[in-house]
Amino acid sequence: MRNKIIPYNPELKLLARQLRKNSSLPEVLLWQNIKQRAYGVQFHRQVPMLHYIVDFYCHEIGLAIEIDGASHDHSVLYDAKRQGELEAYGVKFLRFSNEDVKKNMFSVLLVVDETVKELLK
Helix, strand or coil, X not given: CCCCCCCECCCHHHXXXXXXXXXXXXXXXXXXXXXXXXXXXXXXXXXXXXXXXXXXXXXXXXXXXXXXXXHHCCCHHHHHHHHHHHHCCCCEEEEEEHHXXXXXXXXXXXXXXXXXHHHHC
16 A cells, blocks of 8 residues: 555645645644654645545555544544545544644654554554
């Protein structure tokens, strides 16, 4: 699965660019900690995959990181469908709430670190 590019709808490129420019505070905070190969792998922000956009994705190990805010409270079924479709391509997901990122960054980064190490084995 390493470096496998998941096909995506090209129409999502513009939306992904807009989302990168208008990131939420938790997205910015997490990005500051995972960018520039901080964990030995390269993450990208707002990555189009299939008909969706994931918050962060590492092609090298097939790891997606999603930060769930209030907008996800009413989209549990949609999120599950989306995640299931992407997992069928071998994508592993980590999900964190906005609150976790803002108040428990150490714990979030510990989970990211452990997951990256596991997937690199």
